[in-house]
Amino acid sequence: MSSEKSRSRGRPRDENARQAVLRAAKELLDEHGLGGVTIEAVAARAGVSKPTIYRSWKNSYAVAMAAFLETTETQLPVKASGSAVADLRKHLRKVAEVFTTRTGRSVAAMIAASQSETELAKAFRNHFILASREEGRKILQRALTQKEMRSDIDFDVTLDLIYAPLYFRLLVGHGNLDNAFTDSVLEHALIGLAERPQKKR
Amino acid sequence: MSSEKSRSRGRPRDENARQAVLRAAKELLDEHGLGGVTIEAVAARAGVSKPTIYRSWKNSYAVAMAAFLETTETQLPVKASGSAVADLRKHLRKVAEVFTTRTGRSVAAMIAASQSETELAKAFRNHFILASREEGRKILQRALTQKEMRSDIDFDVTLDLIYAPLYFRLLVGHGNLDNAFTDSVLEHALIGLAERPQKKR
Amino acid sequence: MSSEKSRSRGRPRDENARQAVLRAAKELLDEHGLGGVTIEAVAARAGVSKPTIYRSWKNSYAVAMAAFLETTETQLPVKASGSAVADLRKHLRKVAEVFTTRTGRSVAAMIAASQSETELAKAFRNHFILASREEGRKILQRALTQKEMRSDIDFDVTLDLIYAPLYFRLLVGHGNLDNAFTDSVLEHALIGLAERPQKKR
Amino acid sequence: MSSEKSRSRGRPRDENARQAVLRAAKELLDEHGLGGVTIEAVAARAGVSKPTIYRSWKNSYAVAMAAFLETTETQLPVKASGSAVADLRKHLRKVAEVFTTRTGRSVAAMIAASQSETELAKAFRNHFILASREEGRKILQRALTQKEMRSDIDFDVTLDLIYAPLYFRLLVGHGNLDNAFTDSVLEHALIGLAERPQKKR
DNA sequence: CGGTAAACGAGACGGTACGTCGTGTCTTTGA
DNA sequence: TCAAAGACACGACGTACCGTCTCGTTTACCG
Numbered sequence: 001m002s003s004e005k006s007r008s009r010g011r012p013r014d015e016n017a018r019q020a021v022l023r024a025a026k027e028l029l030d031e032h033g034l035g036g037v038t039i040e041a042v043a044a045r046a047g048v049s050k051p052t053i054y055r056s057w058k059n060s061y062a063v064a065m066a067a068f069l070e071t072t073e074t075q076l077p078v079k080a081s082g083s084a085v086a087d088l089r090k091h092l093r094k095v096a097e098v099f100t101t102r103t104g105r106s107v108a109a110m111i112a113a114s115q116s117e118t119e120l121a122k123a124f125r126n127h128f129i130l131a132s133r134e135e136g137r138k139i140l141q142r143a144l145t146q147k148e149m150r151s152d153i154d155f156d157v158t159l160d161l162i163y164a165p166l167y168f169r170l171l172v173g174h175g176n177l178d179n180a181f182t183d184s185v186l187e188h189a190l191i192g193l194a195e196r197p198q199k200k201r
Numbered sequence: 202m203s204s205e206k207s208r209s210r211g212r213p214r215d216e217n218a219r220q221a222v223l224r225a226a227k228e229l230l231d232e233h234g235l236g237g238v239t240i241e242a243v244a245a246r247a248g249v250s251k252p253t254i255y256r257s258w259k260n261s262y263a264v265a266m267a268a269f270l271e272t273t274e275t276q277l278p279v280k281a282s283g284s285a286v287a288d289l290r291k292h293l294r295k296v297a298e299v300f301t302t303r304t305g306r307s308v309a310a311m312i313a314a315s316q317s318e319t320e321l322a323k324a325f326r327n328h329f330i331l332a333s334r335e336e337g338r339k340i341l342q343r344a345l346t347q348k349e350m351r352s353d354i355d356f357d358v359t360l361d362l363i364y365a366p367l368y369f370r371l372l373v374g375h376g377n378l379d380n381a382f383t384d385s386v387l388e389h390a391l392i393g394l395a396e397r398p399q400k401k402r
Numbered sequence: 403m404s405s406e407k408s409r410s411r412g413r414p415r416d417e418n419a420r421q422a423v424l425r426a427a428k429e430l431l432d433e434h435g436l437g438g439v440t441i442e443a444v445a446a447r448a449g450v451s452k453p454t455i456y457r458s459w460k461n462s463y464a465v466a467m468a469a470f471l472e473t474t475e476t477q478l479p480v481k482a483s484g485s486a487v488a489d490l491r492k493h494l495r496k497v498a499e500v501f502t503t504r505t506g507r508s509v510a511a512m513i514a515a516s517q518s519e520t521e522l523a524k525a526f527r528n529h530f531i532l533a534s535r536e537e538g539r540k541i542l543q544r545a546l547t548q549k550e551m552r553s554d555i556d557f558d559v560t561l562d563l564i565y566a567p568l569y570f571r572l573l574v575g576h577g578n579l580d581n582a583f584t585d586s587v588l589e590h591a592l593i594g595l596a597e598r599p600q601k602k603r
Numbered sequence: 604m605s606s607e608k609s610r611s612r613g614r615p616r617d618e619n620a621r622q623a624v625l626r627a628a629k630e631l632l633d634e635h636g637l638g639g640v641t642i643e644a645v646a647a648r649a650g651v652s653k654p655t656i657y658r659s660w661k662n663s664y665a666v667a668m669a670a671f672l673e674t675t676e677t678q679l680p681v682k683a684s685g686s687a688v689a690d691l692r693k694h695l696r697k698v699a700e701v702f703t704t705r706t707g708r709s710v711a712a713m714i715a716a717s718q719s720e721t722e723l724a725k726a727f728r729n730h731f732i733l734a735s736r737e738e739g740r741k742i743l744q745r746a747l748t749q750k751e752m753r754s755d756i757d758f759d760v761t762l763d764l765i766y767a768p769l770y771f772r773l774l775v776g777h778g779n780l781d782n783a784f785t786d787s788v789l790e791h792a793l794i795g796l797a798e799r800p801q802k803k804r
Numbered sequence: 805c806g807g808t809a810a811a812c813g814a815g816a817c818g819g820t821a822c823g824t825c826g827t828g829t830c831t832t833t834g835a
Numbered sequence: 836t837c838a839a840a841g842a843c844a845c846g847a848c849g850t851a852c853c854g855t856c857t858c859g860t861t862t863a864c865c866g
Contacts, residue, residue: 436719437719487797507718510718511718513774513775514715514716514718514719516774516775517637517711517715517774518637518638518715523775523776526775527776527777531775531777532777550797551796551797552797552798556787556791558778559768559784559788562771562772562778562788563768563788563791563796565771566768566770566771569774569775570766570770573714573718573770574714574724574728574770575717575724575728576728576732576733577763586757586760587763590756590757590760590761590764590792591764591791591795592796592797593797594792594794595752595753595756595792595793595795596793596795597750597751597754
């Protein structure tokens with residue numbers, strides 16, 4: 001229950017230092033990419049000592065990740081219109097658009113960094129990937145109640161189906177990330193690939 | 202007529218050295234991951250000098266990439282049965298299975314490395330990603346001629362739709378990469394998400 | 403009054419490391435000559451990292467020079483007897499004797515190194531060459547007061563005249579550096595080369 | 604006439620190559636000092652391969668030495684006037700003057716290089732140092748016959764006495780190498796340092 | 805209100821790896 | 836059979852960051 005702040009002995013962490021670090025890390029991330037976020041560079045730019053950084057974060061990736069998560073909008077919500085499918089289309093367009101900016105590069109870099117850092121992987125997964133799918137999940141829910149989608153679909157698989165192609169192109173860069181692409185992905189996913197006797201629509 | 206490569210002047214590159222380097226790099230990649238493929242370690246294990254490596258490759262990532270591409274099967278072909286859809290299901294299962302092995306970790310690492318190395322990105326894209334989609338493309342083609350799939354689908358989008366979820370889970374690790382998943386992805390993609398008046402099946 | 407050096411911020415240099423470096427450098431200098439004093443070898447032998455050495459010295463020559471100066475006696479003093487000329491003879495013999503030892507090789511090497519390193523040249527000049535002439539200068543002074551030498555001689559020129567032949571033979575090696583030589587040099591310098599009407603002595 | 608068999612089998616050494624090498628080495632020596640005379644640089648500038656150089660010289664110092672000796676005047680003769688002492692003064696002035704030019708730097712560099720290369724030391728000693736003393740020796744001889752100098756002087760010691768101070772200042776740089784200095788050295792050497800009962804002059 | 809514990813900056817430390825340079829040798833092709 | 840071109844093993848270079856460690860100083864709590 002301990003409602004006490006517990007306020008451990010000694011001098012408290014300097015909030016200014018924390019923010020200076022994160023600001024510096026964000027700038028370096030934007031300017032030079034993940035590889036530019038070295039502890040030394042961050043320390044120098046933030047006017048902070050290296051131990052001060054290591055006191056709060058495990059390594060440079062952790063700092064970069066914290067800076068990224070702290071300053072990046074994950075949800076990209078769309079105002080609900082009558083058509084959930086239309087909302088989803090709009091949402092995916094927004095996601096793709098963000099992916100073409102510097103933020104997209106950072107997302108890719110974070111995923112890359114996650115490969116060798118298990119803890120970061122988890123952090124990024126929970127605080128960015130899964131978080132950013134929430135909006136999609138909501139829209140899917142709406143689509144279901146409005147009977148715009150089949151009731152027996154698996155949400156997790158469906159979310160992968162429509163988000164993964166965007167991440168895939170972000171990471172591999174084998175094709176554009178424009179509206180035409182996101183629309184087409186959604187269209188294919190909705191109609192389905194299989195030939196069927198009586199076409200509709 | 203001499204279409205010969207003209208055999209440039211001077212001592213030719215030592216093929217033994219080349220192979221020793223790639224073998225050492227592959228071993229290090231498997232044993233310690235991409236981070237373990239340092240030029241110094243490769244040179245030491247291959248019994249080769251550092252300049253010899255730098256003469257042929259730009260940096261450690263390039264060596265690792267070359268070693269990976271040279272020793273990894275990309276196509277994962279399936280014997281054509283009567284049903285193209287069944288073949289596709291089988292193929293995706295194989296891909297997912299490979300992704301759960303050490304090779305999968307390497308694929309992820311390569312994609313990660315590609316983020317900061319444009320040339321590598323291209324090499325990996327062309328020699329692995331696109332190459333490995335060829336089998337899928339062939340099956341898709343077969344599905345079309347056998348009228349198992351709609352004739353108006355976009356191949357590139359379709360390939361992204363069915364492959365991307367696998368890569369996504371490989372990279373983000375937010376869910377399993379088992380048969381149930383690949384089957385489900387394929388099923389959803391085939392049937393389509395949209396509700397439709399007259400249900401089939 | 404605090405004439406204190408103000409104790410610059412941060413962790414102070416490790417005195418043990420400094421000494422280990424100089425000791426290692428001195429050993430290498432003695433064992434393999436100046437060419438053997440590589441930063442890598444010094445670091446390895448001293449159990450110190452390369453950056454630690456570079457933090458304190460500009461390059462390998464600077465380390466060798468420091469090690470040499472720190473461990474080499476420069477003055478070679480002689481107890482004053484009644485005759486300043488006799489003292490000078492004794493002193494020059496001592497210098498020549500040292501020049502035939504390992505220390506002599508080092509002196510030569512240092513002069514050689516000084517050719518390409520201006521800063522080192524200055525250091526060596528001030529801390530070895532000029533310092534080692536001080537004993538000669540003192541004796542000269544004594545010779546003057548005792549009227550053993552002409553009062554109108556130029557000290558700097560005189561010092562060059564009697565020391566230079568020793569350095570010359572050290573560096574060029576065209577003749578012995580024994581007592582006969584130093585005595586002869588001194589004798590010639592004292593009496594003078596010129597023929598004169600009435601000979602003395 | 605060229606039916607001579609001497610023409611040892613195969614392709615003869617290319618005399619042009621030899622000269623190109625020496626010319627390149629001399630240029631590099633003048634431009635960047637001895638440290639600039641690397642085999643690679645010489646080969647590149649001379650348009651010659653490295654093995655071609657190694658076929659004729661042991662290492663870079665040998666090349667530099669050869670280039671230096673081939674292009675440098677050693678004797679610096681003076682026209683004999685009535686006074687040998689005057690001639691000697693003039694000669695020493697010329698030596699000192701040369702020592703203040705680029706050639707002087709090269710002489711110093713060669714002496715420096717000689718410290719670690721025994722063969723070079725010998726070559727330089729014989730072909731430069733001793734050669735350049737020949738003029739002094741001749742003048743000394745003349746001085747003797749003209750009774751300008753004492754008949755019992757030791758030539759080798761005397762030569763060291765008057766040349767060494769010049770080399771000393773060249774190498775250590777603790778004082779000027781001007782006419783005042785050379786004249787003063789000679790004057791001191793001639794008159795002698797010792798006080799004597801009856802002053803002359 | 806004075807101790808004391810912990811944070812702070814500065815910066816040196818042992819390490820690891822980097823990518824480059826020059827060495828002297830060796831191997832091929834071409835003249 | 837030589838020369839050019841250039842690859843080779845070797846070894847050292849000087850630099851960049853890493854993550855850890857002293858330092859001396861500052862801040863805030865607690866007794």
